Amino acid sequence: MSDKLGITPACFTKLVQDLRIHTTLTDSRFIQLEQKVGFLLQALRHSDGVRKVGHRFQHSTSTIAMYIHEVVEAIMTSKLYGIYVHQPTPDEPTSGIITRNPKLQPYFGHCIGALDGTHNVFAVCSFDLLFLHLHAGSEGSAHDQKVLAWAIEKGFQIPGPVKYYLGDAGYTMSENIMVPYRGVRYHLREWIAGARSSSRETLPSTKQELFNLRHAQLRNVVERIFGVVQRKFSILTGSAPEYNYKMQAMIPLLCAFLHNHVHINDPFNRSTGKARAARMTMEAKRARLEIIYKRTEEALQNPAVAVDEEVDDPPEDQPEGLSMEATRNEISDRMWIDYLKYKDGPRRRQQVPDHLDELLLAFDHEGLLLR
Known part of the structure; x- marks a missing residue:
């Protein structure tokens, strides 16, 4: 079932149970709710049209289309969606991804997530790989800041x-959005290219570079979550010509809901299921970064795939962003002081400069997930 519908049997059972409790969905005279959900998951997982889904389940195309729309409408208009996809509260605790990492906790203790957009979808996610907010339907060519204003x-x-x-450099520094230093190495492909060298020159050389690397490490969660969902639901990278505009705009939101539902109720699916070594040798780290580098090079040769978009005309920071700019400077100052103490410490000097640790932190364990 995991391969055919994208979720395990246990998670499928939980999903149907939630739909029975929190929505008006029920069994029909000849079609059980489990089948209706199966119709939808088959379409999302494989980007199948209603004709192909109908052939798979031996039902007419009209029946398939009717029940797919029924399930989608029920999820998107019920309180169930808000149970699994919701914005954080002011007292939201800091993610363990930050609190358990000594390279992040002292500096990003008040950071609750990252935001970005891809195509015409604006997304906000937590560092625990959960969607916090999603909107679809904006103009695909709109500037990031305009999409943010539209989402608000x-x-x-x-x-x-x-x-x-x-947020990345496409956003304006504001009271609640921290962006990287502009004009300083930040984009993933720049760090990947530097990683191919073994000299100390590839280490962050200024406090701004170090801050941008740590910022990229955290904000990369947006690329990861997009990659995870796109691999799970092929319809996001395919086409949905059989659905009207309203349905097409709801599909990304629906996939976000299903992703969160699986992520919360089926922890095993939070990873590839492969054991991760506690420590990696220098050779293993270089090998992993070499793979990431090759993926990036392939993406750069394919204009349809973006690695990390450049901002032609970055927005000017607004007056309300001055306090956040001061916060960023204070963080980068402390970060740089601590980094120099660690880098130049007696134990550190005795070791081979393991600058790859800083770079690998910027990527998911599966490697760079390209949009």
Whole structure:
């Protein structure tokens, strides 16, 4: 079932149970709710049209289309969606991804997630790989800042004081959005290219570079979550010509809901299922980065795939972003002081400069997940 529908039997049972409790969906005279959900998952998982799904389940195309729309409408209009996809509260605890990492906890303790957009979808996610907010339907060519303003109009709420999100250089520095230093090495392909060298020159050479690397490490969760969902649901990278505009706009939101549902109720699916070594040798680290580098080179040769988009005309930071700029400078100062102490410490000097650790932190254990 995991391969055919994208979720395990246990998670499928939990999903159907939740639908029975929190929505108006029930068994029909000849079609059980489990089958209706199966119709939808088959279409999402394999980007199958209603004719192909009908052939798979031996039902007419009209029956398949009717029940797919029924399940989608029920999920998107019920409280169940908000149970699994919801924005953080002001007292939301800091993610363990940060608190358990000594390279992040002292500096990003108030950061609650990252935001970005791909095509015409605006997404906000936590560092635990959960969607917090999603909107679809904006103009695909719109600037990131315009898409953010559009999302706020549609209900996206910026967190209260102190808490903030990470955004790339396409966003304006504001009270609740921290962006990297502009004009300083940041994009993943720049760090990947530097990783091919073994000299100390590939280490961050300024506090701005170090901050940008750590910022990229955290914000990369957006690329990872997009990659995970796109691999699970092929319809996101295919086409849905049989569905009207309203349905097409709901599909990304629906996939986000299903992703969160699986992520919360089926922890095994949070990883590839492969054991991860506690420590990696220098050779293993270089080999992994070499794979990542090759993937990036392939993506750069394919204009249809973006690795990390350049910003032609970055927005100017607004007056309300001055306090966040001061916070960023304070973080980068402390980060740089601590980094120099560690890098130049007696134990560190006795070791081969393991600058690859800093770079590998910027990627998921599966490697760079390209959009």
